[in-house]
Amino acid sequence: MSRVTIQVAGILPFVVLKIRAFQERHNNKDSYDLIYTLLKYPDGGPGAAGRAAAASPVRDDGRVLESLDALGQRFINVAQDGPNAYANFLEGPDETDRKARLRNEAVAAVNHCLTSARAQ
Numbered sequence: 001m002s003r004v005t006i007q008v009a010g011i012l013p014f015v016v017l018k019i020r021a022f023q024e025r026h027n028n029k030d031s032y033d034l035i036y037t038l039l040k041y042p043d044g045g046p047g048a049a050g051r052a053a054a055a056s057p058v059r060d061d062g063r064v065l066e067s068l069d070a071l072g073q074r075f076i077n078v079a080q081d082g083p084n085a086y087a088n089f090l091e092g093p094d095e096t097d098r099k100a101r102l103r104n105e106a107v108a109a110v111n112h113c114l115t116s117a118r119a120q
Contacts, residue, residue: 078107
């Protein structure tokens with residue numbers, strides 16, 4: 001038996017790293033990781049993630065603000081690459097109805113997170 005101590009990034013640094021990774025690599029998994037984390041964020045999902053991000057000590061850093069702007073642009077609507085990458089990671093090409101729901105889910109999650117972050 002062993003004991004290990006690990007450091008885990010807060011939600012805002014995680015979101016920044018994931019959106020930057022998605023922009024650079026364009027890997028569907030990065031989009032999935034981002035949306036999954038927002039949806040499963042403790043005590044309220046994307047809204048709670050946004051509130052936690054607003055309370056982060058790095059919230060006003062220029063790179064953070066640039067990354068949040070990129071996140072908003074990449075997920076502004078279902079036609080953008082972010083929601084499509086999320087849906088494509090989870091479903092095959094023939095699952096058009098399911099992929100449409102997933103794209104909507106991704107847009108809603110990011111919008112809710114960003115709106116909650118701005119409201120603080």
